Amino acid sequence: MSQPLLLTPGPVAVPNFVLEAISQPVIPHRSEKFETFYHELLEYVKYLFQTEANVCTMISSGTGGVEAAMYSLFRPGDEVLILSMGKFSARWVDYGALLGLNVKVIEAEWGKNISKEQILQVIDSSPAMKGVVLTHCETSSGVLLDLEEISYSIKKTHPDILLLVDAITTAGVMPFYLDAWAIDCAVTASQKALMNPAGIVCFALSQYGRSQLQESHSSDYRNLYNYIDFAEKNNYPYTPPVQILYGLHAALKHIKGEGLPARWNKAQTLAQYFRRGLDEIGGKVFSESPAHSLTAFTLESRDLNLTKKYLEAEGILLSGGQAHLKGKILRISHMGETEVSHMQSVLSVLKSENQF
Amino acid sequence: MSQPLLLTPGPVAVPNFVLEAISQPVIPHRSEKFETFYHELLEYVKYLFQTEANVCTMISSGTGGVEAAMYSLFRPGDEVLILSMGKFSARWVDYGALLGLNVKVIEAEWGKNISKEQILQVIDSSPAMKGVVLTHCETSSGVLLDLEEISYSIKKTHPDILLLVDAITTAGVMPFYLDAWAIDCAVTASQKALMNPAGIVCFALSQYGRSQLQESHSSDYRNLYNYIDFAEKNNYPYTPPVQILYGLHAALKHIKGEGLPARWNKAQTLAQYFRRGLDEIGGKVFSESPAHSLTAFTLESRDLNLTKKYLEAEGILLSGGQAHLKGKILRISHMGETEVSHMQSVLSVLKSENQF
Numbered sequence: 001m002s003q004p005l006l007l008t009p010g011p012v013a014v015p016n017f018v019l020e021a022i023s024q025p026v027i028p029h030r031s032e033k034f035e036t037f038y039h040e041l042l043e044y045v046k047y048l049f050q051t052e053a054n055v056c057t058m059i060s061s062g063t064g065g066v067e068a069a070m071y072s073l074f075r076p077g078d079e080v081l082i083l084s085m086g087k088f089s090a091r092w093v094d095y096g097a098l099l100g101l102n103v104k105v106i107e108a109e110w111g112k113n114i115s116k117e118q119i120l121q122v123i124d125s126s127p128a129m130k131g132v133v134l135t136h137c138e139t140s141s142g143v144l145l146d147l148e149e150i151s152y153s154i155k156k157t158h159p160d161i162l163l164l165v166d167a168i169t170t171a172g173v174m175p176f177y178l179d180a181w182a183i184d185c186a187v188t189a190s191q192k193a194l195m196n197p198a199g200i201v202c203f204a205l206s207q208y209g210r211s212q213l214q215e216s217h218s219s220d221y222r223n224l225y226n227y228i229d230f231a232e233k234n235n236y237p238y239t240p241p242v243q244i245l246y247g248l249h250a251a252l253k254h255i256k257g258e259g260l261p262a263r264w265n266k267a268q269t270l271a272q273y274f275r276r277g278l279d280e281i282g283g284k285v286f287s288e289s290p291a292h293s294l295t296a297f298t299l300e301s302r303d304l305n306l307t308k309k310y311l312e313a314e315g316i317l318l319s320g321g322q323a324h325l326k327g328k329i330l331r332i333s334h335m336g337e338t339e340v341s342h343m344q345s346v347l348s349v350l351k352s353e354n355q356f
Numbered sequence: 357m358s359q360p361l362l363l364t365p366g367p368v369a370v371p372n373f374v375l376e377a378i379s380q381p382v383i384p385h386r387s388e389k390f391e392t393f394y395h396e397l398l399e400y401v402k403y404l405f406q407t408e409a410n411v412c413t414m415i416s417s418g419t420g421g422v423e424a425a426m427y428s429l430f431r432p433g434d435e436v437l438i439l440s441m442g443k444f445s446a447r448w449v450d451y452g453a454l455l456g457l458n459v460k461v462i463e464a465e466w467g468k469n470i471s472k473e474q475i476l477q478v479i480d481s482s483p484a485m486k487g488v489v490l491t492h493c494e495t496s497s498g499v500l501l502d503l504e505e506i507s508y509s510i511k512k513t514h515p516d517i518l519l520l521v522d523a524i525t526t527a528g529v530m531p532f533y534l535d536a537w538a539i540d541c542a543v544t545a546s547q548k549a550l551m552n553p554a555g556i557v558c559f560a561l562s563q564y565g566r567s568q569l570q571e572s573h574s575s576d577y578r579n580l581y582n583y584i585d586f587a588e589k590n591n592y593p594y595t596p597p598v599q600i601l602y603g604l605h606a607a608l609k610h611i612k613g614e615g616l617p618a619r620w621n622k623a624q625t626l627a628q629y630f631r632r633g634l635d636e637i638g639g640k641v642f643s644e645s646p647a648h649s650l651t652a653f654t655l656e657s658r659d660l661n662l663t664k665k666y667l668e669a670e671g672i673l674l675s676g677g678q679a680h681l682k683g684k685i686l687r688i689s690h691m692g693e694t695e696v697s698h699m700q701s702v703l704s705v706l707k708s709e710n711q712f
Contacts (some may be wrong), residue, residue, distance in 0.1 A: 092575075238420070
């Protein structure tokens with residue numbers, strides 16, 4: 001049997017050039033050779049986030065990464081606004097409560113967006129607001145925040161409010177400019193646009209964001225302070241997963257080689273192609289202002305649990321909906337090394353399904 | 357130039373059969389196929405820790421793993437005894453303080469051991485003691501605790517005291533029996549005996565240990581409760597690093613194929629071989645009751661920073677001492693797929709060095 005076509009919006013298929021990089025023999029991490037390598041990798045991470053400021057990596061999944069950023073930037077009692085729009089952003093609300101933050105929430109129905117006006121209304125009535133946690137693209141629904149506009153509106157009047165962005169399904173797929181948009185902290189994970197196995201998170205921090213980190217010289221795995229501090233010396237505070245960093249280096253080099261705008265266009269082309277085809281067979285994009293990273297969609301009156309199985313039998317793997325959207329939507333990735341021909345295959349299998 | 361011989365006590369060289377496993381295409385983690393695979397992997401982890409109880413994995417480095425276990429088992433204010441014998445075990449003391457535990461410390465000079473009598477003395481005078489954090493082998497010095505004896509002595513009179521063991525450089529290299537020794541929680545990391553890149557931690561928990569976990573149904577990356585809960589259903593609470601789990605599966609299958617006693621004997625043979633040779637050239641084992649996992653050693657009046665560089669020029673990578681032991685000791689691994697011929701090469705290069 002041939003290899004199934006993996007089109008889940010994370011993990012994405014790992015291309016061969018990344019697998020080859022991962023297969024290189026390990027070098028010890030307390031060595032000049034590692035430092036030279038890691039310096040290059042961090043420069044690529046700066047390019048990814050379009051920043052001249054501070055970057056680092058951490059062994060973690062995306063969830064652990066956003067939690068680490070929240071923990072490092074905020075203190076118990078801090079008033080923090082968190083936008084809840086789906087499974088992932090709802091996690092940040094839960095976690096904020098666990099950290100003892102004074103959490104304000106704007107909640108949108110899954111699939112709906114939140115406007116800058118809604119956000120400003122809360123901020124303007126909360127003079128002690130310390131920060132905002134924004135999920136650039138909510139992967140459970142595919143909704144994209146208008147981050148540039150939101151950030152501009154907030155920072156114009158409240159420059160001290162820390163902006164923490166979950167960029168897990170956007171950095172490398174859609175325009176993202178940490179410096180130009182005045183974002184203070186951004187997080188992404190290896191298994192999305194970076195086409196690697198899960199396990200590494202990348203962070204970028206503005207100078208202001210950095211100045212707000214909890215200081216620590218003791219052991220505290222989640223504190224970004226230690227990671228940024230070591231990254232300045234081109235090293236990592238614990239034992240780094242050298243092979244996975246090789247994979248990340250290969251993917252980021254590849255992305256820089258093509259150029260971010262080419263990558264953004266590629267995702268857009270795939271998304272548009274897929275959505276046109278979907279329209280032709282009676283499907284609908286589920287989300288308001290969808291990101292190009294993935295399409296969450298419904299399909300006439302079909303039971304999408306059955307459709308998902310039908311696709312699997314044809315060797316195509318998509319993700320279903322989560323929680324109350326199980327069976328109601330399917331989600332397809334436009335990230336990584338996905339091609340138009342893959343979109344064609346999916347559309348043609350969807351067309352051929354007859355549930356009735 | 358040929359590949360250097362990596363003999364640092366973590367990370368260890370990743371053998372080809374592991375790299376090949378890592379290069380396999382990813383499967384989606386919410387699938388029967390993944391669950392079948394993960395079930396097998398967890399069975400191997402049970403074998404590794406010699407337990408019939410609860411096991412799970414987590415994306416993290418070893419440090420993050422021990423911190424997660426401490427966080428999950430203890431609450432602020434709990435009285436916890438932590439043995440501090442070197443760089444790594446000292447971290448658990450720092451972290452215990454950060455968690456707000458009422459930390460009692462027994463500190464030994466680096467290279468020295470701590471006896472069960474010392475431990476019992478503290479425990480007997482602390483009726484509220486909730487748990488003990490033990491570092492089975494302190495990797496910065498190579499000292500091995502007599503874990504079986506210590507555990508037996510504690511549990512005989514204080515069965516409710518939770519025993520949390522950092523088994524990062526012992527599980528898979530030296531005898532370790534979670535159930536028979538009545539250990540409540542053990543942690544190991546992928547880049548040591550398991551011959552994988554850093555990035556995955558494995559945990560085992562007794563039934564009693566499990567009953568003491570902080571309950572959580574919300575997002576909290578460090579809480580073992582969620583990992584154990586998902587592991588029972590052969591799944592993982594976040595996006596798992598599928599390829600790295602393939603690597604772990606391959607290594608554990610290999611270890612089980614050879615049998616743990618054969619692995620333990622192999623490390624012992626290498627350690628004894630190396631230490632005999634060391635003795636012949638005027639070297640000394642640095643630590644009291646050294647583990648077989650690594651040898652920390654001194655060498656006459658040589659400057660071991662220079663010796664380390666001399667070895668590197670000959671293509672051999674060892675680790676130096678940490679903190680105040682920098683330049684004073686070298687550390688060589690006997691873990692992974694290391695061979696007697698590798699020990700011979702190191703000894704012969706050491707013999708050939710002339711600093712005077």
